[in-house]
Amino acid sequence: MLFEGTERFFRPGYVANLVSSWIPALDGVEDRLRAGADVADIGCGHGSSTLLLAQAYPESRVVGFDYHEPSIEQARKRAADAGLDGRVSFEVASAASFPGEGYDLVAVFDALHDMPDPLGAARHVREALADDGVFLLVEPFAGDRLEDNLNPVGRLFYGASTVICVAHSKSGEPGTALGAQAGEARLASLLGEAGFTRVRRATETPFNLVLDARP
Incomplete structure (x- = not known):
C-alpha cells in the first residue's frame, strides 16, 4: 500500500510538469533527449517518471532502477x-x-532524501554520468529554515516525512536522515561533496524543487 500510495501522490505532478x-528547464537536455540519449531513472518505483520519459523521447534509451523487486515487476507490467x-x-x-x-x-x-546513504548515491550518479551529463534531482519543496516551511505544504511534508522518509533513511547505514525537510542549501552541499561542480535551481512548483547538477 505504501508503494502504491506514494506513486499515486507523486504521479500527477510528474504528468503535469516533467x-x-x-x-526544458535543463539547458540543452531536451535536444539531446530528442536526438537520442542514455537515461537512468534511479529509485523509479512503479515507473511513472520512467515511462513518461520513454514515451516523450522515443529516440532515447531509458532504464529505471529500484532496489524493490515487486515495484520493478509492476513497472515492467505497466511498460x-x-x-x-x-x-x-527496468532492473x-x-x-x-x-x-x-x-x-x-x-x-x-x-x-534522495529517503535514502540511508544519499551521499553514496549521489557519488555513484556522478561516476555514472558522461563528462557532459546532467543529474536531474527533484525533491519535495522545502525552505532551508523551519519558519520557511510553516505553511500548508510544509506541514503536509513534515508529517509524511517524519513517519515515512526519515524512518526509511534511518533503516540502513549510515542513516543520514537529510531531514523531514532537507532544503536546497543542504541538498546543494551534499551534491558538491559528491563531486558536482555546478548546482542550480532549474525550476520549481509549489510541491517540488528541481535541481540541475553537473560534473
Missing part, C-alpha cells in the same frame, strides 16, 4: 501495457550500485 517544464516495453527497461539495483556509465541524464525523483 516533460512540459522540468526537462508492457503501454506498449513501451521495447523502448524502456533491480540500488542507487549506490546501479550498473552502466556514460549516461547523458540521470534522474532521481522524490527519493
